[in-house]
Amino acid sequence: MNSAENPNHIVNWPQATSIVTDRLLLEPLEVHHATEMVETLSSPDLYTYIGGTSPSLPELERLYALQLAGASPTGDAGWLNWIVREANRSTAIGYVQATVTMADTRNQADIAWVIGADHQRRGFATEAARAMIAWLADRQVTELRAAIHPGNESSNRVAERLGMNRPDAIDDGEVIWHAELQTGR
Numbered sequence: 001m002n003s004a005e006n007p008n009h010i011v012n013w014p015q016a017t018s019i020v021t022d023r024l025l026l027e028p029l030e031v032h033h034a035t036e037m038v039e040t041l042s043s044p045d046l047y048t049y050i051g052g053t054s055p056s057l058p059e060l061e062r063l064y065a066l067q068l069a070g071a072s073p074t075g076d077a078g079w080l081n082w083i084v085r086e087a088n089r090s091t092a093i094g095y096v097q098a099t100v101t102m103a104d105t106r107n108q109a110d111i112a113w114v115i116g117a118d119h120q121r122r123g124f125a126t127e128a129a130r131a132m133i134a135w136l137a138d139r140q141v142t143e144l145r146a147a148i149h150p151g152n153e154s155s156n157r158v159a160e161r162l163g164m165n166r167p168d169a170i171d172d173g174e175v176i177w178h179a180e181l182q183t184g185r
């Protein structure tokens with residue numbers, strides 16, 4: 001079945017909107033966030049398992065401008081990005097993201113999370129990701145995936161805390177966590 005035949009498919013990719021949790025505000029990404037995020041993302045430890053290095057301000061501005069396009073050039077994937085802000089202190093502490101694709105009859109999201117070194121181990125990644133997942137479920141995403149390096153203990157733990165299922169096998173060096181979602185329909 002193609003997207004024209006299945007009305008539940010996301011044909012026009014959803015745009016990120018603000019999400020509020022008990023302790024956090026998830027703000028749709030904007031280029032100006034680079035100014036505060038460059039500090040949040042500065043610790044080299046963040047890149048041990050995800051690759052890359054701490055971005056400079058111009059690099060981050062360029063990346064955010066690209067991500068704000070909202071969809072891949074071929075139109076087969078929608079990009080959703082949120083800056084995670086601690087609500088009471090208004091500090092930008094990290095980000096969460098989802099790449100949404102249509103697979104057969106399902107809307108699938110590949111999700112990821114990064115929390116700055118100074119803000120870790122306070123449950124923020126779990127809280128932010130859980131809120132993003134609820135938002136995705138409200139928009140007919142039925143399947144979640146998270147690709148995580150097997151040695152990345154904290155991130156694998158986040159996936160587990162989110163109730164995702166860990167496969168027995170490693171795929172191309174990564175654990176591909178999976179979950180089915182009940183949509184908000």
Ligand SMILES: CC(C)(COP(=O)(O)OP(=O)(O)OC[C@H]1O[C@@H](n2cnc3c(N)ncnc32)[C@H](O)[C@@H]1OP(=O)(O)O)[C@@H](O)C(=O)NCCC(=O)NCCS
Binds near residue numbers: 125126147152153155
């Ligand atoms: C993965 C990451 C986002 C977790 O952020 P966080 O806000 O510290 O996560 P939480 O506080 O929600 O912790 C979730 C669980 O992981 C555990 N955890 C956190 N850091 C840990 C560490 N270094 N080692 C082992 N467990 C850890 C927490 O104790 C918690 O488990 P618990 O509920 O049993 O206590 C953060 O470590 C990070 O940004 N890492 C670098 C980027 C990255 O690898 N992102 C993942 C890409 S897939």
